[in-house]
Amino acid sequence: GAGVSQSPSNKVTEKGKDVELRCDPISGHTALYWYRQRLGQGLEFLIYFQGNSAPDKSGLPSDRFSAERTGESVSTLTIQRTQQEDSAVYLCASSPVPGLAGGSYNEQFFGPGTRLTVL
């Protein structure tokens, strides 16, 4: 079946511009997550959606970052007035209903990521 997809795969933008990153989770997955990964680093949590609600936005680094999810499906991460330090790979993951699913707890399925480069 189809996995998590993200678009665009690569995005180059100029400092100060706004960007939108899209995530299409696995159909039926209620939970959706955004992470950021800088070169050579681990993943940094940004935001978590359960359905269309975001009970945890604690990882968003500044008010330039926002995200929404509609129809308990696609999610968009928006970065306004991009800065060079925003350059990273932005990863989206989805997870089925909370609890034990398929024999594992909270298994997250990751997309391929969007590589953002801010010049």
Place this chain on the structure above:
Amino acid sequence: LAKTTQPISMDSYEGQEVNITCSHNNIATNDYITWYQQFPSQGPRFIIQGYKTKVTNEVASLFIPADRKSSTLSLPRVSLSDTAVYYCLVGGDTGRRALTFGSGTRLQVQP
């Protein structure tokens, strides 16, 4: 969320068994131990999860001692394609549900 400590990097040769140990001294009673694998230019992929003792699947084995303060991921007979970063995570099925990734262990398999 329990903090994990694992080696930054490891080297191995094809055909060898690789054991990566992770320390998680502050693991909570309801925490599970999960390992993810990440290849370059890809998102992480779930490998294995356990609570105690030993778990084995088609990819790896996970050894967890009785005190659960550490765990060891065992990869049998590695190949070049096992070159990746391996992340150890601990967490339960309640609460925030976001995963806390450290820097992981970069495994390099040589021919």
